[in-house]
Amino acid sequence: MKEISIYGNQKFFDSVINAVRHPVFVKDSGHRFVFVNEAFCNMYSFKQEQIIGKLGRELFDAPCNRILEEHDNIVLETGIENTDERHFTDSENIKRKVQIRKTLYTSNTGEKLIIGTINDITNIKEAEIFLDRAVEKQKQADKVQTNLISMLSHEFRTPLTLIMSSTEIMEQYGKELTPNEKGRFFSNIYAGIKKMIGMLDDISVLGRDDLEDSISQLEKFNLETLCLDIIREIEVRFSVKDVISFKNLSSYSYLALDEKAIRQILTNLLSNAIKYSARNKLDKRVNFELRTDSEYVTFVIEDNGIGLPEEEQARLFEPFYRGSNNEGIPGNGLGLAIVKKSVERYSGIIKFRSVNGSGTTFTVKIPIEKEKAR
Numbered sequence: 001m002k003e004i005s006i007y008g009n010q011k012f013f014d015s016v017i018n019a020v021r022h023p024v025f026v027k028d029s030g031h032r033f034v035f036v037n038e039a040f041c042n043m044y045s046f047k048q049e050q051i052i053g054k055l056g057r058e059l060f061d062a063p064c065n066r067i068l069e070e071h072d073n074i075v076l077e078t079g080i081e082n083t084d085e086r087h088f089t090d091s092e093n094i095k096r097k098v099q100i101r102k103t104l105y106t107s108n109t110g111e112k113l114i115i116g117t118i119n120d121i122t123n124i125k126e127a128e129i130f131l132d133r134a135v136e137k138q139k140q141a142d143k144v145q146t147n148l149i150s151m152l153s154h155e156f157r158t159p160l161t162l163i164m165s166s167t168e169i170m171e172q173y174g175k176e177l178t179p180n181e182k183g184r185f186f187s188n189i190y191a192g193i194k195k196m197i198g199m200l201d202d203i204s205v206l207g208r209d210d211l212e213d214s215i216s217q218l219e220k221f222n223l224e225t226l227c228l229d230i231i232r233e234i235e236v237r238f239s240v241k242d243v244i245s246f247k248n249l250s251s252y253s254y255l256a257l258d259e260k261a262i263r264q265i266l267t268n269l270l271s272n273a274i275k276y277s278a279r280n281k282l283d284k285r286v287n288f289e290l291r292t293d294s295e296y297v298t299f300v301i302e303d304n305g306i307g308l309p310e311e312e313q314a315r316l317f318e319p320f321y322r323g324s325n326n327e328g329i330p331g332n333g334l335g336l337a338i339v340k341k342s343v344e345r346y347s348g349i350i351k352f353r354s355v356n357g358s359g360t361t362f363t364v365k366i367p368i369e370k371e372k373a374r
Contacts, residue, residue: 023118026105029076031055031069034113043088043118071102075114079104085121096122156199159192166192199334220254223262223297227290230266238274245285250292255368257297261342262366266299268335269362273303275329276360296349296365304359313354325356339364 017024023040027033033051041048046059056065064086071082082102089095102116166185170177177185231244273286284304291298308316308323315321317340320333343350346366354360 022120025116025118027056027072027114027116029112029114031072040118068100071100072114075102075104076112096120097125098122156196159195163189163192218256218258220256221259222253223250223255223257223290224248224253226259226263227266227288230263230270231288234267234270234274237271240274243274243284243286244270245287247287247289250290250297252292252297252368255292255297257366257368258346261346265339265342265364266301268339269299269301269364272335273301273305273360276305276326277303292368295367297368298366299364300361302359302361307356307358307360308354309356313352316352316354 017035018038020037021039023043024035024037025033025040026035032053032055034053036048036051038048041051044051044059051059056068059065060068067084071084074080075082081104084100086098086100087095088098097120099119099121100116101119102114105113105115107113166188170182170185174182227246227248231246235241235243270286270288274284277284277286287300287302289298289300291300306323306325309325312323316323317336318333319337321337322333340350343364343366348367349363349365351363352360
């Protein structure tokens with residue numbers, strides 16, 4: 001077989017390099033381009049004759065080229081391969097991530113050249129981000145599961161103990177108990193069961209995704225009446241009176257909303273407002289406003305309570321999270337997570353403003369449809 005020599009065949013060399021799909025370039029020790037392949041030209045939308053013999057600063061923006069030349073110098077001075085990752089906007093105005101790899105080549109005459117390749121690693125980086133997010137999401141799920149088990153173990157222990165002790169007393173001394181005493185023990189059992197059912201309902205809300213079913217079953221109801229009912233229930237529960245100041249600034253009397261979801265949102269927010277009111281403040285009033293406009297029904301709940309430290313506010317809606325300043329105040333850290341979940345299920349908006357030691361204001365906006373309001 002006849003041997004084919006390719007040495008000195010520049011045309012053959014150019015053909016091979018141009019067949020490489022990754023951009024390839026060669027620079028001299030003065031940072032001038034002495035060769036680029038077709039992929040490099042396509043990447044920057046230049047013709048080969050516009051690049052050869054030019055400095056990078058004549059072709060690209062100064063800040064970017066300054067860094068590229070610094071990396072050129074490292075390769076020229078040390079002979080060590082240099083790899084750099086940079087953002088790049090291609091000829092179709094798509095932002096991409098590229099990896100630039102440069103190595104030193106010294107010719108027989110001692111001339112130093114930089115040979116560089118550019119690899120598009122956009123998809124790789126996107127995959128890494130996706131995997132990182134998936135891992136983080138799994139970590140969060142594991143954390144929630146661990147916290148859930150811990151919370152259930154702790155929170156269920158008290159009502160179960162109450163139920164068990166009441167049941168044992170009635171079993172052993174039932175004949176000796178008066179009707180009033182029996183009634184008290186039955187009330188204890190009922191209260192314990194109700195508390196556990198309430199906690200299970202709260203947990204189910206966090207994992208529920210039945211928005212379409214809820215929307216299809218909406219019925220109009222009087223929003224002011226619902227707000228007043230919730231206020232009465234909360235004041236009875238916390239043994240307070242005339243603490244919640246309610247203002248109805250709504251132009252609608254009836255709205256078609258998810259009454260159960262609205263009740264859950266308002267009950268949690270108003271309960272927290274009273275629960276976290278500072279015990280040493282004279283003004284423990286909670287201001288509660290109902291407003292409507294053409295797009296939203298808005299609830300504003302403002303208290304003068306203990307607030308939340310600024311550095312902890314980003315975690316306020318995390319399940320099971322409780323502020324560092326609420327020691328001694330009962331709770332399981334699910335209330336606000338449930339509120340946020342309920343609001344977001346209906347494409348609503350929830351905002352808050354809190355100052356440590358000076359109270360918190362929550363604003364909840366739920367979208368409404370004009371034909372479903374009057």
